[in-house]
Each structure stands twice: as structure tokens, then as C-alpha cells.
Amino acid sequence: MKKVGVAILGLGIVGGGTYKILTEHREFYKRTQDVDIVVESVLELNPERVKALGVPESAVAGNIAEVVSNPDVNIVVEVIGGIGIAREFVLAALNAGKTVVTSNKELFCKYSHELERAAKRHNAGLYFEASCVGGVPIIRTLLDGLQANNITSMMGIINGTTNYILTKMSEEGASYADVLHDAQKLGYAEADPTADVEGFDAAYKLSILSSIAFHTKVPFSKVFREGISGVSREDIAYGKEFGYCLKLLAIGKQTENGIEARVHPTFIKKEHPLASVNDSFNAVYLTGDAVDDVMLYGRGAGALPTGSAIVSDIIYAATHSENKYSTFKNTASADKETDFVNNFESAYYLRLTIEDKSGVLAKISSVFAKYNISIVEMIQKPSAHADKATLLLITHKTRELSVKNAVAKIDATEIAKVDSVLRVVS
Amino acid sequence: MKKVGVAILGLGIVGGGTYKILTEHREFYKRTQDVDIVVESVLELNPERVKALGVPESAVAGNIAEVVSNPDVNIVVEVIGGIGIAREFVLAALNAGKTVVTSNKELFCKYSHELERAAKRHNAGLYFEASCVGGVPIIRTLLDGLQANNITSMMGIINGTTNYILTKMSEEGASYADVLHDAQKLGYAEADPTADVEGFDAAYKLSILSSIAFHTKVPFSKVFREGISGVSREDIAYGKEFGYCLKLLAIGKQTENGIEARVHPTFIKKEHPLASVNDSFNAVYLTGDAVDDVMLYGRGAGALPTGSAIVSDIIYAATHSENKYSTFKNTASADKETDFVNNFESAYYLRLTIEDKSGVLAKISSVFAKYNISIVEMIQKPSAHADKATLLLITHKTRELSVKNAVAKIDATEIAKVDSVLRVVS
Numbered sequence: 033m034k035k036v037g038v039a040i041l042g043l044g045i046v047g048g049g050t051y052k053i054l055t056e057h058r059e060f061y062k063r064t065q066d067v068d069i070v071v072e073s074v075l076e077l078n079p080e081r082v083k084a085l086g087v088p089e090s091a092v093a094g095n096i097a098e099v100v101s102n103p104d105v106n107i108v109v110e111v112i113g114g115i116g117i118a119r120e121f122v123l124a125a126l127n128a129g130k131t132v133v134t135s136n137k138e139l140f141c142k143y144s145h146e147l148e149r150a151a152k153r154h155n156a157g158l159y160f161e162a163s164c165v166g167g168v169p170i171i172r173t174l175l176d177g178l179q180a181n182n183i184t185s186m187m188g189i190i191n192g193t194t195n196y197i198l199t200k201m202s203e204e205g206a207s208y209a210d211v212l213h214d215a216q217k218l219g220y221a222e223a224d225p226t227a228d229v230e231g232f233d234a235a236y237k238l239s240i241l242s243s244i245a246f247h248t249k250v251p252f253s254k255v256f257r258e259g260i261s262g263v264s265r266e267d268i269a270y271g272k273e274f275g276y277c278l279k280l281l282a283i284g285k286q287t288e289n290g291i292e293a294r295v296h297p298t299f300i301k302k303e304h305p306l307a308s309v310n311d312s313f314n315a316v317y318l319t320g321d322a323v324d325d326v327m328l329y330g331r332g333a334g335a336l337p338t339g340s341a342i343v344s345d346i347i348y349a350a351t352h353s354e355n356k357y358s359t360f361k362n363t364a365s366a367d368k369e370t371d372f373v374n375n376f377e378s379a380y381y382l383r384l385t386i387e388d389k390s391g392v393l394a395k396i397s398s399v400f401a402k403y404n405i406s407i408v409e410m411i412q413k414p415s416a417h418a419d420k421a422t423l424l425l426i427t428h429k430t431r432e433l434s435v436k437n438a439v440a441k442i443d444a445t446e447i448a449k450v451d452s453v454l455r456v457v458s
Numbered sequence: 459m460k461k462v463g464v465a466i467l468g469l470g471i472v473g474g475g476t477y478k479i480l481t482e483h484r485e486f487y488k489r490t491q492d493v494d495i496v497v498e499s500v501l502e503l504n505p506e507r508v509k510a511l512g513v514p515e516s517a518v519a520g521n522i523a524e525v526v527s528n529p530d531v532n533i534v535v536e537v538i539g540g541i542g543i544a545r546e547f548v549l550a551a552l553n554a555g556k557t558v559v560t561s562n563k564e565l566f567c568k569y570s571h572e573l574e575r576a577a578k579r580h581n582a583g584l585y586f587e588a589s590c591v592g593g594v595p596i597i598r599t600l601l602d603g604l605q606a607n608n609i610t611s612m613m614g615i616i617n618g619t620t621n622y623i624l625t626k627m628s629e630e631g632a633s634y635a636d637v638l639h640d641a642q643k644l645g646y647a648e649a650d651p652t653a654d655v656e657g658f659d660a661a662y663k664l665s666i667l668s669s670i671a672f673h674t675k676v677p678f679s680k681v682f683r684e685g686i687s688g689v690s691r692e693d694i695a696y697g698k699e700f701g702y703c704l705k706l707l708a709i710g711k712q713t714e715n716g717i718e719a720r721v722h723p724t725f726i727k728k729e730h731p732l733a734s735v736n737d738s739f740n741a742v743y744l745t746g747d748a749v750d751d752v753m754l755y756g757r758g759a760g761a762l763p764t765g766s767a768i769v770s771d772i773i774y775a776a777t778h779s780e781n782k783y784s785t786f787k788n789t790a791s792a793d794k795e796t797d798f799v800n801n802f803e804s805a806y807y808l809r810l811t812i813e814d815k816s817g818v819l820a821k822i823s824s825v826f827a828k829y830n831i832s833i834v835e836m837i838q839k840p841s842a843h844a845d846k847a848t849l850l851l852i853t854h855k856t857r858e859l860s861v862k863n864a865v866a867k868i869d870a871t872e873i874a875k876v877d878s879v880l881r882v883v884s
Contacts (some may be wrong), residue, residue, distance in 0.1 A: 049748075053606060053748050057572035057606070057608070061609060063673070064604060064605075064673045074490040090673035092818075108527065114710060115508070128819070167604075167746075167748070167749035167752065168751065168752060169599055169602075169603025169604060169752075172598070172599070172602055172603040173595055173598070173599065175602065176595075176598055176602055176770070176774055177492060177587075177595025177598040177603075177770055178593075178595060178766065179770050179773050179774075180479060180483070180488060180765075180766045180767075180768075180769035180772075180773060181766055181770075182483070191636075213742065220724065236687050302773060305734065305755060308731065308734060312631070320593075320766060321595035321762075322475075322479050322593070322762040322765055323756065323757065323762070323763050323766035323767075324593065324756070324757050324760075324762065324763055325756060325757070326593065326594060326754070326755065326756035326757075327753075327754070327755040327756065328752070328753070328754055329731060329752065329753040329754075329757075330749065330751060330752035330753065331749065331751065331752075334750075336747075336748040336749070336750065337749050337750055338746035339606075339748055340606045340607055340746060341606075341749075342606075343606035343748070344603055344604060344605050344606040344607075346604070346606075347605050347606060348602055348605075351780075351781060352778060352780065353832075354777075354778065354779060356777075429478065434538075446791065449607045
């Protein structure tokens with residue numbers, strides 16, 4: 033039976049989960065996968081973590097050089113995170129010809145070309161299933177399950193923290209600030225929640241997933257990004273009246289004009305399968321030219337779900353002899369071969385506060401007409417302020433730039449103010 | 459660039475879809491998969507089909523010997539169906555050392571051991587993603603995406619015809635016979651619908667999927683099977699009052715006592731992700747010991763979705779050098795190494811017609827008590843018949859055999875009759 037030695041860099045939540053899965057399933061993998069996977073080495077500065085997991089002292093390495101020079105180590109798992117020391121360690125492993133399995137979305141998003149070059153040069157494998165959507169095998173599915181398809185679009189709920197916050201805001205009618213505060217207390221949001229709530233985490237993942245789906249590097253810098261910190265409970269409640277759910281969607285599309293990649297809070301019809309993906313669950317909804325619509329749903333984070341992705345990558349690497357690389361055409365620094373669309377097409381929801389007097393609606397309508405924006409639905413409601421009214425609009429599909437221009441024009445009239453603009457998937 | 463020759467046996471719906479995908483995507487696969495896949499040969503007795511697809515005459519084979527002796531053919535796609543000629547042709551291809559890709563669930567379910575033996579002997583690959591759940595890459599996911607997990611349970615909506623019928627019955631309050639009739643006119647059900655409505659098709663697929671998930675052959679003969687032809691619109695309507703949706707579920711479970719594999723109409727809470735899988739869509743909901751819950755959703759049938767699975771298998775075979783086999787421990791004829799559970803545990807829904815007089819409820823309750831069946835919910839309703847009432851019950855988890863015995867006992871009382879028994883997943 034083939035024996036494979038693994039080193040784990042970092043025994044935090046995901047590293048600990050990986051260690052547990054590997055040690056508890058050793059006999060199971062021998063029986064079902066015909067491979068004996070042994071944790072030969074761990075690199076972790078916190079001795080408490082090492083002790084808590086019961087790692088034998090002989091397996092604790094003192095530094096990265098010791099790990100990558102260990103002939104018994106075939107596969108190095110990087111679960112440190114960030115782009116500092118993690119990048120250095122991953123490159124050291126690849127340069128020593130070790131196959132790398134990583135959960136590091138920021139690292140792979142920003143340095144995939146550098147890492148793939150190093151991997152190829154030293155005939156090492158490079159696996160990163162755990163970088164996107166936790167335990168859901170979305171990358172393997174794109175590479176090995178749906179590869180017959182030209183993927184035309186993907187829409188995903190790929191950040192658990194924001195989905196938890198939006199679910200609670202919707203269910204409880206609570207404000208963003210209150211729900212965030214609770215989420216922080218429960219450990220669902222970090223003390224500094226920026227990476228999640230401002231959409232950075234989702235944008236890293238969308239960059240990776242759309243690069244694979246569309247067979248060309250979609251750099252992080254080309255991903256349009258808007259977070260959920262500006263979302264109000266009023267808009268969630270008004271959206272419900274139109275039959276919508278609010279989700280932070282990561283959307284990738286191949287259009288006639290190029291590739292769109294964007295992360296923003298989005299209204300989606302409550303009948304859509306993504307609308308019922310609640311709490312910290314994640315899902316990706318794909319459309320391929322042969323397979324039509326496919327959705328993958330599961331836990332987007334957590335020690336064992338993310339560990340599942342890492343260990344599945346380890347088994348894959350241990351039982352397949354070829355190393356495959358994504359070999360995207362363009363690079364992060366020179367992406368001229370692919371066009372990216374910023375002025376994308378979408379339907380929109382707008383909430384306006386308007387003067388409650390005659391002529392106002394005519395004025396607003398003329399602005400929309402000027403920018404070729406046509407309205408599907410409109411509701412006027414009394415406002416809390418005397419002499420004011422609230423106007424809610426859903427537009428037909430139009431362009432981002434047209435809406436931006438129309439909003440600026442309306443705000444300049446001084447008889448109406450646009451309070452919210454949200455994109456809508458119908 | 460590697461060149462791979464494909465032969466297609468049968469140009470029916472799926473064969474035609476496969477031909478179309480392969481020919482239309484040839485340049486796409488050269489660019490994205492670094493492989494040139496060419497349809498070298500087709501075997502189809504109906505010249506109209508050959509003509510309609512524009513297959514060049516030089517690629518039309520006269521018989522199977524011509525196909526399997528063609529040195530330009532590396533991969534043989536079998537989309538004939540059934541276990542007669544299809545089995546013979548697949549064995550001929552494997553014996554000639556050709557890799558086989560098949561969509562034939564009955565063949566793979568019943569003859570996987572024979573086919574795998576032949577494949578191994580001749581160093582040929584054997585791929586069957588298209589046999590289960592159309593375009594949804596469930597088999598690849600089990601083999602290469604979730605293989606770190608001990609899969610403890612799977613629940614699937616894996617037959618499109620029955621899901622279409624149950625969805626329409628639920629939406630329109632129509633009878634089984636009326637909806638079946640419409641489905642036949644629309645082409646969603648066959649003239650002889652037995653294989654679908656009596657659960658054979660789902661049972662073949664469950665046999666395959668649970669064999670892979672549980673790493674042991676789960677023979678068709680061990681799959682408990684009950685179809686939907688006995689389902690009444692009354693029960694669907696009453697189920698809604700309890701918050702349930704009725705679905706034909708294929709359920710596989712690892713329990714302390716062995717493996718359960720069963721296909722039957724099942725009530726499931728309307729909040730469960732499987733409850734919103736409607737019309738001809740399919741989905742599989744898996745639970746793994748590391749990944750927790752995962753669901754895959756998509757089109758379970760159709761020329762292009764099933765063609766997507768076949769062509770993805772072709773690309774996989776063309777770009778991976780190792781042939782992997784499932785190598786289940788036991789065989790269809792000798793499955794003594796694995797225990798199978800017939801007396802499975804479930805909650806139940808029962809509908810009874812009872813005499814509307816005192817003492818009846820006490821009598822019924824005593825029967826349930828005798829078999830240790832406890833009741834979660836009970837509703838009594840007036841019946842259309844004078845002096846009768848309808849009694850609806852949901853039980854706690856109990857055993858299939860206990861319910862069977864209790865039902866026989868109640869029917870024997872002559873003061874009550876059990877009209878329906880349906881299993882419930884809570």
C-alpha cells in the first residue's frame with residue numbers, strides 16, 4: 033500500500049480539524065482509498081495547540097526548513113492564512129518539490145501564477161479546494177465534473193458571516209449594527225469584520241472560482257465589490273413586499289462584451305433556490321451550456337467541513353499521478369487578453385425620499401427616461417417626515433452607469449433624494 | 459496535443475446530445491482541456507438519426523466488431539440502455555481494451571462486478587457518471603470531492619418523472635391518474651411508466667450511489683422499493699396541513715445494524731432543502747462525518763444534461779492515466795459481508811377511517827401501545843361517510859415491522875381501517 037506523509041503548517045481551527053480527520057480516518061482511508069496517510073510533521077508556534085491535539089513530540093518541527101527537507105513529507109498543508117509567511121512557506125514547499133494543499137483564498141487569488149510556476153518547475157501538485165466554500169467540492173466539480181461545459185454564469189452565496197447577518201436581519205427585522213454585534217459575540221463574525229462584511233473574502237473566492245470556470249485569470253482587481261455594511265432593515269422589509277430576499281451574491285458571467293465579476297448585496301426572487309440558503313450555509317448556482325442549471329450547497333466554513341476539502345485534496349493528490357494546473361492565459365499583472373465589464377447590466381431597486389407635491393413624479397420620470405431606464409414596478413408610501421413620501425422602484429435591466437448617472441441627477445434636483453440602490457436578479 | 463477517438467453506441471436522445479456536445483465543443487476542449495476529442499465511429503441502426511445529426515458516412519460502423527477493432531477508437535460510449543445488447547457491446551469494448559463510458563443504470567447496477575472484472579483484466583477504464591442524476595456530477599463528487607468523509611446518509615430525489623407527477627399533484631390538487639396522463643402526453647412519462655412510477659429507476663440509481671458512498675456493493679435486490687402509483691391527492695393535501703411535502707425519496711443510510719437502502723414516497727418538512735426541488739429537477743442530499751450536509755441539485759435527465767455527464771467522463775478518462783475501480787468488497791450474488799436492514803426505523807403518517815363512536819380511539823391507541831408506537835400529532839376530521847371519521851396520525855420514530863403489524867391488527871378490528879401509510883423524514 034502506498035504511504036503518503038503529510039505536514040500541516042498551522043494548527044488553528046482548520047489545521048486542527050485537518051489533523052483530527054487525518055488521524056481518526058487513517059484506517060478508513062487504508063480500507064477505502066488504498067493509501068496510508070500519516071501526519072509526519074506539524075509546524076505550530078503555540079505549544080498549547082500542539083498539546084490539545086495530542087500531536088506526538090517527534091512530529092513537531094522547529095521551522096519550515098525542517099519540514100520541507102523531511103524526505104518522509106510528500107504533501108504540505110498550508111492553513112496559516114494571509115499573504116506574508118504563508119506565501120513564503122508555500123513557495124519553500126513547492127521549491128522542494130512537495131505538493132501543496134492550501135485553504136488560503138487570498139494567497140491563491142493574488143499569487144496563483146507565481147505558485148503555479150513554482151509547482152510546475154518542481155513537478156509538485158498544487159490544490160486549493162478548501163480556499164472556496166468550505167466543504168462544498170466546487171473546484172473539483174468545475175475541474176472534473178462539469179468540464180464538458182462552457183460555464184456561462186455562476187451566482188454564489190460564498191461568505192457565511194454575511195449570510196448569517198442578512199438572514200437574521202430578515203428574520204428578526206433587526207438592524208445591521210445589532211446583528212453584527214450579536215454575530216461577534218457568537219463567534220460568527222470577527223472582531224474586525226471588514227474582510228467579510230465589505231465583501232473582500234467573497235471577492236477573493238469569486239476571483240478563484242470565475243478564473244477556473246471561465247478558463248482565464250479573473251484578477252481580484254477586476255472584481256466589483258460592495259459590502260453589506262450599508263444595508264438597512266427598511267430595504268430588506270420593502271424587498272419582501274416585492275417578493276425578494278436580500279443576499280450578498282458573488283456573480284460571474286461571460287457576456288458578449290467580456291467577463292463580469294461582482295460581489296454586492298442583491299435582491300433575488302424568494303422562489304430561487306439561492307433564496308432559501310440561510311444562516312451560515314453557502315451555495316453556488318452554476319449554468320453550463322450543456323448541463324443547464326446546477327447548484328451545490330453546504331457548509332462554507334468550519335474546522336471539519338473545511339478539513340474535508342483539505343483531506344479530499346490530499347487523497348486526490350496521493351492517488352492521481354498527474355499534476356494539473358489551471359494555466360490561465362493571462363496573468364494578474366497583464367490581463368489584456370481578457371475584457372472585463374464594469375458597466376454591467378442588471379435590474380435595480382431604488383428607494384427615494386421625495387417631496388410630496390405635484391410635478392415631482394414627472395420630474396423623476398423624465399430623468400429615468402433620459403437614461404433609458406424603464407420601470408417594472410413602483411410603490412409610493414407615506415414617509416415619517418411631513419410633506420415627504422417614500423418611492424420604491426424596480427427597474428428593467430439597465431446599465432450600472434446609467435443608474436449612477438440618473439441617481440446623481442435626481443439627487444441634484446433637491447425635490448428628491450435616492451436613499452438606496454440595490455441590484456436585483458430576477 | 460493528445461488525440462482521443464470516441465465511438466458512440468446508440469444515437470437516441472442521450473447519444474444525440476453527446477454527439478452534438480462533442481462536435482460543437484471540439485475547439486473548446488482543445489483550448490481548455492488540451493485534448494482533441496474526435497467522434498471516430500457511431501453504431502446506430504436507424505439511418506434517420508444518423509442523418510439528422512449530420513454524422514459523416516465514414517464514421518458509421520456496421521457492427522460492434524467494427525467499432526471495437528478500430529484502432530482509432532479509445533473510448534466507447536454506451537447509451538443503448540437495458541441489459542441485453544448493451545451488456546454484450548460493453549463487454550466486447552472492455553475485452554478489446556477500450557475504455558467505456560455508459561449512462562446505463564440498470565446495466566451498471568446489475569453487472570458492475572462483471573464489467574469491472576473485464577475492465578481491470580484489459581486495463582480499460584469504466585465510467586458511469588451519466589447513469590445517475592443526469593448532469594449532476596454526484597458520482598465524481600463521491601469519488602473525488604468528498605472522499606475524505608465517511609458518508610453516513612444520503613437522501614435523493616433521483617427520478618424526474620415521479621418528481622414531476624408529485625409536484626403537479628401537489629400544486630394542482632389533481633389525481634395521480636390525471637397527472638400521469640398529462641405527463642405522458644408531454645413526453646415526461648413513458649407509455650409504459652412502470653420503471654419510473656414503481657421506483658425501479660430510482661432503485662437502480664440508489665444501488666449504484668449507495669454502493670459508492672458506503673464502499674460496499676448494495677445490490678438491487680436489497681433495495682426496499684415502493685412506487686408512487688398508490689399515492690392519493692388526499693394524503694398530499696393532509697400532509698400539507700402537517701407542514702409536509704411528498705417526494706419519492708431514495709434513502710441510503712449506514713446504521714449500527716447495517717446498511718439501509720430504500721425508495722418510497724416520503725413526507726418531508728417543507729423547510730428542508732429537498733422539499734423545494736420541484737418538477738423534473740433532481741437533487742441528492744448527503745451527510746458526511748466531516749463535511750456535514752451537502753446538497754447537489756440539477757437536471758436529472760435530458761439530452762444535453764446527461765450528455766454533459768458523459769462528455770465530462772470522456773474528458774476525465776482522456777486526461778487521467780490511472781483507471782480506478784470501485785472494487786466493492788462483496789458481489790451481487792454473495793453479499794454476506796454486509797448486513798442490510800429491512801426492518802428500518804422511520805416516522806410514519808397514517809390515515810385511518812374509523813367508526814365515529816366512543817371506545818374506538820381507545821382501541822386504536824391500545825394497538826399502537828402494544829407495538830411501542832407513540833404518536834406525535836393526531837387530527838380527527840369528519841368523513842364523507844355517515845358514522846365515520848378520518849383520523850390522521852404522525853408517529854415518532856418506530857420500526858417498519860411494528861407499523862406493518864399494527865396496521866394488520868387495526869384492520870382486523872373492523873371498527874377502523876388504515877387507508878394509507880407513508881414514511882416521514884423529519
